[in-house]
Amino acid sequence: MAKKHVLIIGAGSAIAQGLVKELLALPVSTNITLVSRDLSSYNLVTSPDLSKIVVTDYQQATIEKTVSTLKLENSSQSSGITFSEIFICHGLLHNKVISPEKRIEDFCPEVFLDVIKVNALIPLLWIKALTPLFSSKSKCKLVVFSARVGSIEDNQLGGWYSYRASKAALNMMLKNVAIEFSRRAKNIKVIVFHPGTTDTGLSKPFQKNVPAGKLFTTEFVAKQLLQITEDQAFDQRPSFLDWQGETIKW
Ligand SMILES: NC(=O)c1ccc[n+]([C@@H]2O[C@H](COP(=O)([O-])OP(=O)(O)OC[C@H]3O[C@@H](n4cnc5c(N)ncnc54)[C@H](OP(=O)(O)O)[C@@H]3O)[C@@H](O)[C@H]2O)c1
Structure with missing residues (x-):
């Protein structure tokens, strides 16, 4: 059986780091390619199964160039790109200058554009660049990190305008992608x-109201995600799933 090859984009994510730990601990060895602006958190992780690609930014041209590097590395495979799983982990909720809006007066156009760029635009640019590499024969689970707060139906609390809207936009585009891929x-x-x-x-600034037992470790989430990913069928439909594998309404 051919060795599995997993691609993790936005691998600086703490949850992505948990994923890598779990993947490296699997009994079946798996090639893992990491892409990030900063892979220093992996300095101590050495494995012949790990390839690291550091990018300067996530402009469309950089993304396309990175994908062509991946294509070259896979060029011996005539059936196209060979990743069995791709994880796209980008997400921005806050940083030194951004905090999620509590009320509409907090809404700022520049912040909205920064947040939607990271949460919706960059993941879609990756999928756009990777799509020509998917052949009809390649089997791949494409996992994109979103958030329950991106569910329009689930929204009971309001607030967090930019983050919610950007994840809702991401979800809509992923539904589109799945429809197109079904053809x-x-x-x-x-x-x-x-x-x-x-x-x-x-999540650090928002952890104090999380009920006991509901603040997960990255290891736990990574284990859950690997099992959930494994369990999904190639059914030509998008699945919006939480950490338990339960369906979330769009
Ligand atoms: N942690 C939670 O409680 C929680 C809850 C719900 C949903 N999520 C979602 O889960 C995913 C991973 O979250 P995490 O907790 O692991 O986050 P994290 O440790 O803060 O990682 C941030 C991720 O976003 C990327 N990123 C951050 N700023 C960026 C920018 N300006 N431009 C491009 N990329 C940028 C990073 O890419 P680099 O590798 O290049 O740095 C990295 O992949 C996100 O999509 C998040 O929205 C997390």
Whole structure:
């Protein structure tokens, strides 16, 4: 059996780091390619199964160039790109200058554009660049990190205008992608994933109201995600799933 090859984009993510730990611990060895602006958190992780690609930014041209590097590395495979799983992990909720809006007066056009760029635009640019490499024969689970707060039906609390809207936009585009793939790349399964509140820098400022037992470790979420990914069928439909593998309404 050919060795599995997994691609992790936005691998600086704390949850992505958990994924890598779990993948390296699997009994079946798996090639893992990491793409990030900063892979220093992997300095101590050495494995012949790990390839690291550091990018300067996520402009369309950089993304296309990175994908052509991946294509070259895979050029011995005539059946196209050989990743069995691709994880796209980008997400921005806050940083030194951005915090999620509590009320409409907090809404700022520049912040909205920054947040939607990271949460919706960059993941779609990756999928756009990768799509020509998917042949009808390639079987791949395409997992994109979203969030339950991107569900329009689930929205009971309001707030977080930019983050919610950007994840809702991401979800809509992933639904589109899955519809298009059902016609032209039937063996690509699109999984839209909500990890639950996970103990990372992204959730740090918002952890105090999380109920006991509901703040997950990256290891737990990574284990869940690998199992959920494995369990999904190639059914030409997008799945919006939480950390338990339960369906979230769009
Ligand atoms: N943690 C949670 O509680 C939680 C809950 C719900 C959903 N999520 C989602 O899960 C995913 C991973 O979250 P995490 O907690 O692991 O986050 P994290 O540790 O803060 O990682 C941030 C991720 O976003 C990318 N990123 C950040 N700023 C960026 C920018 N300006 N331009 C491009 N990329 C940028 C990083 O890419 P680099 O590798 O290049 O740095 C990295 O992949 C995100 O999509 C997040 O929205 C997390």
